[in-house]
Amino acid sequence: MKSRVLPLALSHPPKEPTRLPLRFVLWLLDRPRLGHSASIKRIAGRMLKQPARQGVVLAQSRLGQLLCRDCGNARDRRIGFELLRQAGRAGDLHAQLELGRLYCQPRQREPLQARHWLEQAAAQGSQEAGQLLGRMHKSV
Numbered sequence: 651m652k653s654r655v656l657p658l659a660l661s662h663p664p665k666e667p668t669r670l671p672l673r674f675v676l677w678l679l680d681r682p683r684l685g686h687s688a689s690i691k692r693i694a695g696r697m698l699k700q701p702a703r704q705g706v707v708l709a710q711s712r713l714g715q716l717l718c719r720d721c722g723n724a725r726d727r728r729i730g731f732e733l734l735r736q737a738g739r740a741g742d743l744h745a746q747l748e749l750g751r752l753y754c755q756p757r758q759r760e761p762l763q764a765r766h767w768l769e770q771a772a773a774q775g776s777q778e779a780g781q782l783l784g785r786m787h788k789s790v
Contacts, residue, residue, distance in 0.1 A: 672701055672709060679712065691720055702733055711737035711745040718752060738767060746771040747779050754782065761786065 675697045679685045695716050701709035710733045717730025731752070737745035746767045753764035765786060771779035 672698075672706065676708070676712060679716075688720075691716055705736075707737050707740045707742050707745075710734070710740075711742045711748075714745060715748050718748070738770065741774075743771055743774045743776055746774070747776055750779060750782060754786070 675694050678690055679694050684690050695713060698709045698713040698716070702713045714730045714733030714737060717726045718734065721727060721730065731749075734745045734749050734752075738749050750764050750768035750771060752758055753760045753767065765783065768779045768783045768786070772783060
């Protein structure tokens with residue numbers, strides 16, 4: 651009996667592990683019940699890492715928020731801040747607002763940085779940024 655071996659050119663290349671689209675990861679994080687789960691956040695963080703490294707602003711913003719809010723680790727918080735800064739410089743409103751909030755907190759407390767990022771977010775139409783800026787001016 652003859653062996654039927656496909657020539658190398660016709661064989662299928664090995665498949666890479668399929669990545670879920672960024673849109674699906676963001677959908678998971680935005681679901682009220684799912685998005686608060688630590689395991690979902692861990693999975694989403696892993697899935698956002700590669701697009702964030704590739705410069706996808708939305709991935710940088712969301713991963714930065716996850717790292718700053720949900721990680722007690724100082725190294726992860728530093729990485730989160732850097733990702734938020736990159737996304738903020740690229741014009742992401744949510745990253746700018748988050749940076750403004752974070753710099754207002756007693757843990758960071760850098761009013762000049764907070765004002766800079768809140769002004770950026772307010773210029774894009776964020777009402778919350780405008781309110782935070784108003785509170786900052788009253789407390790000064």
